[in-house]
Amino acid sequence: MKGEIITIGNELTTGRTPDLNSWYAAGKLAASGLSVTRVTSVGDDEEMVSHALKTVFESSRFVIVTGGLGSTDDDMTCRIVANALDRPLYPDHQMLEKIKAHVKARGAEMTPPLHKMALLPEGAIMINPSGDTCGFSLTKKDVRFYFLPGVPDQMRHLMDKFVLPELLSLYETLPVVRQRLIKLYGLSEPRIAEIFEKLQGKQMGAVLGFYPHFPENHITISLQGEDEPIVIAELDQVQAEIMSLVGNYVFSTGNQEMEEVVGRLLTERGKTISVAESCTGGLIGHRLTNVPGSSDYFCGGVVSYSNQSKIDLLEVSAETIKRYGAVSDETAQEMARGIRERMNSDLGLAVTGIAGPDGGSKDKPVGTVYIGFCSAEEVFSRRYRFWGRRKQIKLNTSMMTLDWVRRYLNGDPILSGI
Numbered sequence: 001m002k003g004e005i006i007t008i009g010n011e012l013t014t015g016r017t018p019d020l021n022s023w024y025a026a027g028k029l030a031a032s033g034l035s036v037t038r039v040t041s042v043g044d045d046e047e048m049v050s051h052a053l054k055t056v057f058e059s060s061r062f063v064i065v066t067g068g069l070g071s072t073d074d075d076m077t078c079r080i081v082a083n084a085l086d087r088p089l090y091p092d093h094q095m096l097e098k099i100k101a102h103v104k105a106r107g108a109e110m111t112p113p114l115h116k117m118a119l120l121p122e123g124a125i126m127i128n129p130s131g132d133t134c135g136f137s138l139t140k141k142d143v144r145f146y147f148l149p150g151v152p153d154q155m156r157h158l159m160d161k162f163v164l165p166e167l168l169s170l171y172e173t174l175p176v177v178r179q180r181l182i183k184l185y186g187l188s189e190p191r192i193a194e195i196f197e198k199l200q201g202k203q204m205g206a207v208l209g210f211y212p213h214f215p216e217n218h219i220t221i222s223l224q225g226e227d228e229p230i231v232i233a234e235l236d237q238v239q240a241e242i243m244s245l246v247g248n249y250v251f252s253t254g255n256q257e258m259e260e261v262v263g264r265l266l267t268e269r270g271k272t273i274s275v276a277e278s279c280t281g282g283l284i285g286h287r288l289t290n291v292p293g294s295s296d297y298f299c300g301g302v303v304s305y306s307n308q309s310k311i312d313l314l315e316v317s318a319e320t321i322k323r324y325g326a327v328s329d330e331t332a333q334e335m336a337r338g339i340r341e342r343m344n345s346d347l348g349l350a351v352t353g354i355a356g357p358d359g360g361s362k363d364k365p366v367g368t369v370y371i372g373f374c375s376a377e378e379v380f381s382r383r384y385r386f387w388g389r390r391k392q393i394k395l396n397t398s399m400m401t402l403d404w405v406r407r408y409l410n411g412d413p414i415l416s417g418i
Contacts, residue, residue, distance in 0.1 A: 001171060003029065004038040004060045006052050008067035008077060009150055013043040020152045021066040025159055032164060033174035033224065034062075044068065046076065050084040057141050062167055064159070067150030077147060078119055085140050087121035094129055095120060102132070127162050137163075144170075176228045180221040180239050183252040185403050192217055195245045199238075206238045215396045216258075219246075248412045251403065258402045259287040265409040266297040273405065274343035275301040276314055276335040278326070279353035279369060283398045299343040304335065314338030314350075327352050327364055332372030332381040340374045347408075348374035349401055350381075355393045369397045373404055373414065380414075 005025050011017040022039045029036050037059055042048040049068075056063045068077030082089045096118035103110055120126075120136055127135040127146070135148040135158050146163045148155045168174070184192070192210055199208065209220040221238050225231040243250060251261050266273060275284045285301035288294055302313050307326050310316040316334040324330040332350050340348025353369030360366035365385070372381040386396040407414050 001033070001174065002035045002037050002060055003062035003064065003167075004040065004056055005036060006049075006056075006063060006065045007039075007041045007150070008044065008049055008065065009041075010043045012041045012067075021148075021150065021155050024152070024156055025064050025066075028159060028164055029064075029167075030222070031177055031179050032168060033177040034167060034171075044076065046080050046083075049077070049080045053081065053084040053145075057143055060143060062144045062146070064146050064148065064163065066148045066155050078121060081138075081145075081147065082121040085121065085138070085145075087123055087138065087140075089119040090122055091115075091118050092120040092124070092126065094126055095134070098129070098134065127158055133157055135162075137166075175224045175226060176231050177222065177224040178228075178231050178235055179223075180235055181252075181254060182219040182221070182239070182242060182246070182250055183256075184217045184219065184246055184249045185215065185251055185258065185399055187217060187246060187249040189217065192219070192246075195242070198245060199241060206234065208238075214392065215399045248407065248410070251406055257287075257290075258399060258406070260291050262402050262405050262409075263288065263291040263294055263297065265406060267293070269409050271347060271409065272297050272299050272345040273347045273349065274299040274339045274345040275401075276339035276348070276350040276372075277301060277303050278305055278310070278335075278351060279355045280351050280394050280397050280401075281305065283394055284349065284351065284401055287398055287402065299345040302339055302342070310335060310352075314342065325364070327354055327368060327370060329370055329372075329381040329383065332370035333374070333379050334372075336372035336374035336381070337379055346375065347405065348372075349405065350374075351397050351401055353384075353386075353393070353397060355390045355397075357390060367393050369393070369400075371397070371401050371404060373408070375408075 005022045007019050007022050012019050019041055026036045026039060040052050042052050065077065078089060081087065099114055099118055100110060103114060121138060124136040124138045127137055133149065133154040135146065137144065137146045148158050189212060196208060196210065205223060207222040211218040211220065219242060221235060223231050223235050251258055277284055282301065282303045288298045304310045304313050307321050310321065310326065310331065311318050314335050315338045316331055320330050320334055332352050335350030335352060336348040339350060350372035351369060354360050354364060354366050356366035367386045369384045369386055370381050371384065384400060386393045404414050
């Protein structure tokens with residue numbers, strides 16, 4: 001049941017690229033009841049990679065290796081594997097034909113580096129030989145090695161479709177492992193820490209995890225046992241306890257993003273929406289339209305960045321801007337009303353603010369944002385102060401605006417508790 005993960009690449013050891021592959025693989029393995037005892041990241045250094053491969057026999061039954069399978073000079077995993085595991089390289093005919101077909105389809109020519117990609121260690125078995133994304137596996141001293149590409153999407157595809165199913169088929173007595181994910185927005189990290197303290201002694205063996213994922217916060221619940229119904233029942237109880245403490249700050253109990261949750265609610269309630277954006281520059285509309293089928297409820301949006309565009313496109317009063325400023329409750333409300341009327345939607349949203357790093361003042365510092373909301377029954381707005389860099393302020397603004405819609409459609413008070 002015990003294994004380890006080795007990720008290869010100078011981009012990882014220099015910090016240029018986050019190591020998403022080990023994070024993903026470890027999570028998938030742990031969720032399936034397989035134990036990861038060690039995660040190692042090494043640069044494109046033959047001695048270090050070779051050492052990492054040779055030390056796995058002491059404690060592991062399986063090893064996931066990612067990176068270094070390409071055609072460039074630093075993609076040297078196959079050669080290092082051959083030396084470290086005493087497996088000479090040989091041209092794999094199946095791999096060579098795949099590479100040739102790939103090159104021909106793109107009107108390119110075979111080159112020595114591409115020929116190099118077809119050299120595999122003796123005893124290697126191709127992973128996904130009929131697909132575009134490939135890796136290989138081999139076994140030595142009862143340890144199974146899986147060599148996967150370093151590109152995250154390619155690695156995840158092979159991990160999910162081939163590697164994990166094969167590993168699980170080898171173990172018939174794995175414990176039942178189940179996980180839950182709770183996504184929250186608007187609740188501070190110290191408050192979540194307080195909730196964890198209240199849960200002490202009530203977890204029934206569950207392992208709780210807390211992961212900031214700006215601007216969200218994620219809580220995971222993991223539990224393992226021998227009987228699946230019992231594990232699920234205990235998970236339900238722990239989740240219910242957490243939900244009772246965090247309330248409507250929870251926007252998802254799965255992998256759904258905020259915009260997906262909002263889209264589902266709009267569809268279920270039969271509502272349409274439109275957006276007027278200033279400081280977010282179209283980010284809210286972008287997020288809404290990332291959801292398939294969003295044309296059923298998203299009427300459209302206007303990026304009214306300048307004062308004149310607010311006046312011309314949304315019929316915001318010039319007097320309002322002159323008297324209260326473009327960043328104000330009054331302007332946000334008129335923007336929300338204007339976009340709703342122009343797009344003939346059920347709901348109108350508006351944001352106006354100062355994303356920085358310049359443009360702030362004593363009364364309205366950088367991070368000041370006003371959100372406006374308009375329905376057939378009411379128009380209101382609220383001022384916020386978001387912290388961080390420009391991109392963080394824009395992202396937080398888009399998240400809060402979408403959360404307003406979620407709460408409104410769920411019947412939760414929008415202006416209380418946010």
